[in-house]
Amino acid sequence: MKRKHRGTKVLHMVNSMSPEVQHYFEIMFNDLKVHHPFFSDALKNAIIESCEVFSFKRNDILLDYGETCRYCYFCIKGLVTGRYIKDGAEKAKWFFAEHDMIISVKSFFNQVASLDKLVAKEPTICLAIPWEKLETIYEEYPEFNKIGRKLTEYYYELAEERAMWINYDAEGRYHLLFKAYPKLANRISDTDLSSYLGITRQYLSTIRKHRINKYTQAPGQRL
Numbered sequence: 001m002k003r004k005h006r007g008t009k010v011l012h013m014v015n016s017m018s019p020e021v022q023h024y025f026e027i028m029f030n031d032l033k034v035h036h037p038f039f040s041d042a043l044k045n046a047i048i049e050s051c052e053v054f055s056f057k058r059n060d061i062l063l064d065y066g067e068t069c070r071y072c073y074f075c076i077k078g079l080v081t082g083r084y085i086k087d088g089a090e091k092a093k094w095f096f097a098e099h100d101m102i103i104s105v106k107s108f109f110n111q112v113a114s115l116d117k118l119v120a121k122e123p124t125i126c127l128a129i130p131w132e133k134l135e136t137i138y139e140e141y142p143e144f145n146k147i148g149r150k151l152t153e154y155y156y157e158l159a160e161e162r163a164m165w166i167n168y169d170a171e172g173r174y175h176l177l178f179k180a181y182p183k184l185a186n187r188i189s190d191t192d193l194s195s196y197l198g199i200t201r202q203y204l205s206t207i208r209k210h211r212i213n214k215y216t217q218a219p220g221q222r223l
Helices: 019-035 041-050 105-110 131-140 142-167 170-180 190-197 201-209
Strands: 008-010 052-056 061-063 071-077 080-086 089-096 116-120 124-130
Touching (some): 019 071, 019 142, 041 131, 131 142, 170 201
Antiparallel strands (some): 071 124
């Protein structure tokens, strides 16, 4: 049986972190401060102590179908595709990149078997906190509950915005995707992008040939 590639855990000690790992945590804390500017050093240390660092190669699996999502990942760099099965075929569900929290929502929050698969599509670095340790931080540091609530509100708003895209045709959804998430431009394979949009690769090529003027294209982006 072929072994599934699951990434590599990067060892780090709280009191002797490498400058590179220190930078990873600085990136995450700066993002958290957007939602809650002030949190204690004790909370920060608890998060650092609870987190693990993972390095994934292209096509490494973060989570497979039927497994329980035990980690909440924070993407430092790289690209991860969420997949699901529909009518017996695997489809692209969503894409995660730098500064994104990565989970299978229902599986992580309820600790049940996942209907999703999470796959690295570029070399990817993530900070990851196990579900059990996250729950402990919520219990021991009430201030973190506000951060968690703000993050939930933020991602819910993004999901609601994407849900409205159903009112557009594939060409409209294509342009809305890269207008709202320019960091994904030129990084998603044609196979995954056409799967996400629910179209063929041939029609994807047609969309690219008929760019809609009302959507702004940044220089150098293949929109």
